[in-house]
Amino acid sequence: MIGKLISFSLRNRMIVLLIAAGLFGWGIYSVSTNKVDAIPDLSENQVIVFTEWMGRSPQIIEDQVTYPLVTNLQGMPQVKYVRGVSMFGMSFIYVIFEDQTDIYWARERVLERLNYANRLLPEGAVPTLGPDGTGVGHILWYTLDAPGMDLGEQRAIQDWYVKFSLQNVAGVSEIASFGGFQKQYQVTLDPNKLTYFNLSVPQVMTAVRANNNESGGRKFEMSDIGYIIKTTGYLKSTEEIENIPITTQNTIPVRIGDIATVQMTGESRLGIFDLNGEGEAVGGIVVMRYGENAAEVIEKVKAKMQEVSAGLPKGVKFNIVYDRSGLINDSVNSVKTTLIEEMVVASLIVFIFLFHWRSALIIIIQLPLSVAIGFILLNTFGISSNIMSLTGIALSIGVIVDDAIVMVENAYRHLADAQHDEKSFL
Structure with missing residues (x-):
C-alpha cells in the first residue's frame, strides 16, 4: 500500500503539490479563524440547577429542596451522576453529563424534569438553571469608579443599566453583579x-x-x-x-x-467586595458562553463598555480589574515565537547536516505544512489555540524533522547505491 502511494506520488508530482498547497491554504485560514484562549477548558459537561429559599437552615433545604430535585433529575439519558449541595437559604444541583453530550440538549432535558419536580417543592422555592458557561468562563472583571456616589446608587446603576447593556454582547452568558447594597x-x-x-x-x-x-x-x-x-x-x-x-x-x-x-436601606449581605484594600466597590463579572472565542468576546465587551460609558452619570467610569486578554496574548505569543524559532533552527540544522538543498527543501516544506494541518484538525475538533495545544504542536516539530530526515536519508542512500551499482556494471 505504501509502495503504491509513493509510486503514485512520484508519477503525479503536480497533483501532490496542488494538494499540499490546498492544505497549506486551508491551514492559514484555520489559523485566522481558530478560537484563542489562554488555557484549555477541561471542566465537566454540567448543568447547574440553583434554588433560593431564603431564611431556611441547610437541613430544611436538604430535605425539602435538594433531595426531591436530586431524585427527580436522576435517570436522564447520558447522565453520569448528579451532585447536590445544601447551604443556608440555597440549594445547588450539579447534573454531570457525558463528554460528548451537547450542552444545550442537556439543558433542555433538565428543564423538562424541572417542570415535573416543581410541584414537589414548597411554596417560594423556584429552581432555575445556571448560566450556560463553564468554570473558566470568567473572562473579565470590572468595577465602577464613582467618587462621591454611595454604594446603593452604584449597585442600582450596575443592576439596571450596565448589566442589561453588557448582556447583549454576543458570546456573553451572564453579567454577575457584586458589591454594594441592593x-x-x-x-x-x-x-x-x-x-x-x-x-x-x-x-x-x-x-x-x-x-x-x-x-x-x-x-x-x-x-x-x-x-x-x-x-x-x-x-x-x-x-x-x-x-x-x-x-x-x-x-x-x-x-x-x-x-x-x-426606611429605605440595603438588603442584608453575607459578605463585601473590597478593592485593593481601599474600600468597598461595585462591579460585575463577565461570564463567557460555552464554546465561544474568549479573545473576541473580550474585545466586544470592551467596545460595548465604550458605548455604555456615554450614558453613565458624570464622573462614573469603568475600572477593569481582571482582563484575561493580557494572559491570552502573552501566553499565545510566547508559544508562537517559540514555534517559529524551532522551525527556523530545525531548517538550518537539516540543511547543514544534509548539505543537499533538494533533500533539505523536502524536509523544510513539511514543517509549515504539518503545522497548518495541525490547525485544521484543531478547528475540526473544536479545540482552541491555547498554551497546551500550541506547545503540543511545537514539541511535534522535533518528531516531524526526525522522521523526515530518516526517510530522506534512506532514499538518498538507496539512490546513491543504485547509481554506484550502475557505474560498476558499465
Missing part, C-alpha cells in the same frame, strides 16, 4: 405596639401586599375616543407605606406607621 424598603415592627393593637405579623404582611399592586379595568369609548381604565397602586415612597391602613379600631384606622418604622 435597595429595599424595610418595615421594622414594634412588638409592644403589635400587642397593644392586637395585631399579628401576617396581618401586616397582607396589608402591604394588598396595597402594592395595579389593577386593570376595561376599555370604553366616548366621543369616538377609546379610554382604558386602570388603577395604579404601586408603592413609591416610605410615606406611602407608612400610611397603609391595617385595620380599624373604634372608627380609627391603624396604619403601618403606628406600629412600625419604615
Whole structure:
C-alpha cells in the first residue's frame, strides 16, 4: 500500500503539490479563524440547577429542596451522576453529563424534569438553571469608579443599566453583579405596639401586599375616543407605606406607621467586595458562553463598555480589574515565537547536516505544512489555540524533522547505491 502511494506520488508530482498547497491554504485560514484562549477548558459537561429559599437552615433545604430535585433529575439519558449541595437559604444541583453530550440538549432535558419536580417543592422555592458557561468562563472583571456616589446608587446603576447593556454582547452568558447594597424598603415592627393593637405579623404582611399592586379595568369609548381604565397602586415612597391602613379600631384606622418604622436601606449581605484594600466597590463579572472565542468576546465587551460609558452619570467610569486578554496574548505569543524559532533552527540544522538543498527543501516544506494541518484538525475538533495545544504542536516539530530526515536519508542512500551499482556494471 505504501509502495503504491509513493509510486503514485512520484508519477503525479503536480497533483501532490496542488494538494499540499490546498492544505497549506486551508491551514492559514484555520489559523485566522481558530478560537484563542489562554488555557484549555477541561471542566465537566454540567448543568447547574440553583434554588433560593431564603431564611431556611441547610437541613430544611436538604430535605425539602435538594433531595426531591436530586431524585427527580436522576435517570436522564447520558447522565453520569448528579451532585447536590445544601447551604443556608440555597440549594445547588450539579447534573454531570457525558463528554460528548451537547450542552444545550442537556439543558433542555433538565428543564423538562424541572417542570415535573416543581410541584414537589414548597411554596417560594423556584429552581432555575445556571448560566450556560463553564468554570473558566470568567473572562473579565470590572468595577465602577464613582467618587462621591454611595454604594446603593452604584449597585442600582450596575443592576439596571450596565448589566442589561453588557448582556447583549454576543458570546456573553451572564453579567454577575457584586458589591454594594441592593435597595429595599424595610418595615421594622414594634412588638409592644403589635400587642397593644392586637395585631399579628401576617396581618401586616397582607396589608402591604394588598396595597402594592395595579389593577386593570376595561376599555370604553366616548366621543369616538377609546379610554382604558386602570388603577395604579404601586408603592413609591416610605410615606406611602407608612400610611397603609391595617385595620380599624373604634372608627380609627391603624396604619403601618403606628406600629412600625419604615426606611429605605440595603438588603442584608453575607459578605463585601473590597478593592485593593481601599474600600468597598461595585462591579460585575463577565461570564463567557460555552464554546465561544474568549479573545473576541473580550474585545466586544470592551467596545460595548465604550458605548455604555456615554450614558453613565458624570464622573462614573469603568475600572477593569481582571482582563484575561493580557494572559491570552502573552501566553499565545510566547508559544508562537517559540514555534517559529524551532522551525527556523530545525531548517538550518537539516540543511547543514544534509548539505543537499533538494533533500533539505523536502524536509523544510513539511514543517509549515504539518503545522497548518495541525490547525485544521484543531478547528475540526473544536479545540482552541491555547498554551497546551500550541506547545503540543511545537514539541511535534522535533518528531516531524526526525522522521523526515530518516526517510530522506534512506532514499538518498538507496539512490546513491543504485547509481554506484550502475557505474560498476558499465
